[in-house]
Amino acid sequence: MTVHDTLRSARDSLFRFPGVQRAVRLATMRGCVPNAVWKRLHPTGVWTLRAPDGSGFHYASDADDILARSLVWTNMRHWEETTHPVFFDLARSARGFVDVGAFSGIYTLLACRANPRLRAVAVEPNPAAMRKLRRNIEVNRLQDRVVLVEKALSGAPGRALLGIPSDTTAASLLAAEPANDTVEVEVTTGDEAIGDVPVDLVKIDVEGLEPEVLGGMSRTISAHRPTIIAECLDGAALERLRGTVLELGYRRIRHLGKRGVAPAPPGFVPPPRYANFLVD
Incomplete structure (x- = not known):
């Protein structure tokens, strides 16, 4: 295993912790995480999303749900936001x-x-x-x-x-x-x-x-x-x-x-x- 592979494995292991993912989401919604970064990170677990009227509903993201990145990290602000x-x-x-x-x-x-x-x-x-x-x-x-x-x-x-x-x-x-x-x-x-x-x-x-x-x-x-x-x-x-x-x-x-x-x-x-x- 190369040094690059080791670092990537360590990053992925750290990112599995829910607290780390919640921190990424909060920072992204505040505009502190560039698009190029959050689009490479994958949320897992059950999240609360907000509908246009502010009411909440749940969204379950698994490891291969590529739509979840736009839905979860930005609360749908970068997903069909005009629709x-x-x-x-x-x-x-x-x-x-x-x-x-x-x-x-x-x-x-x-x-x-x-x-x-x-x-x-x-x-x-x-x-x-x-x-x-x-x-x-x-x-x-x-x-x-x-x-x-x-x-x-x-x-x-x-x-x-x-x-x-x-x-x-x-x-x-x-x-x-x-x-x-x-x-x-x-x-x-x-x-x-x-x-x-x-x-x-x-x-x-x-x-x-x-x-x-x-x-x-x-x-x-x-x-x-x-x-x-x-x-x-x-x-x-x-x-x-x-x-x-x-x-x-x-x-x-x-x-x-x-x-x-x-x-x-x-x-x-x-x-x-x-x-x-x-x-x-």
Whole structure:
């Protein structure tokens, strides 16, 4: 073992102590830790996060939850910070919420925190991510309010290969980037997964399959016309989404970016870090 390896091992051992992690979090939230530093440190254990209204909820981070760094160290200030306050306000009045591509369930947790009467359906086909999601539902005691669906959504039922890249939050049925691993998963439609839940709000993060997912929930959309928040990583994905939602009867797509909720006209290209769009 080299000196560098020894020092790194000592650092990692020290960082496992909860008191050290709490000190890092406090310093980061005060702006004393540079982004380049906290983004390399990984929180573990159960943490309290604050929703946009200041109320608390729990988030369980394990050793390979790469999303946890942005959530825990900065209390979500560097994670979709132009989206989750808008989402939280929408969830206050929603009867039901569908989280498509839920990963660890952060949007499901926010929705349930916003509205104690809301029911949620959280869809996540990646088995490793589903373990994180299930744990977060358990630590927040939401088992009676959240239905977990360990399947992928698309336009028709079946089976498919899920590609899991190094960024495990970007697992997809489409090979948008090289996959470190693949797993065969069951595929269903949104209408089948949702059942009789009266859905007023949908969040979709499926790395390019948004049109197929929306096509598979046409019955739900016809019955309830939910507000949709969807991620589009480039202009081509945005135009595919635009064509789909216009066919489904929606009238506008707006960008959730640094300028707030703003128009996203044809030809609009999502800037880095701000790739979410509001459809209503």
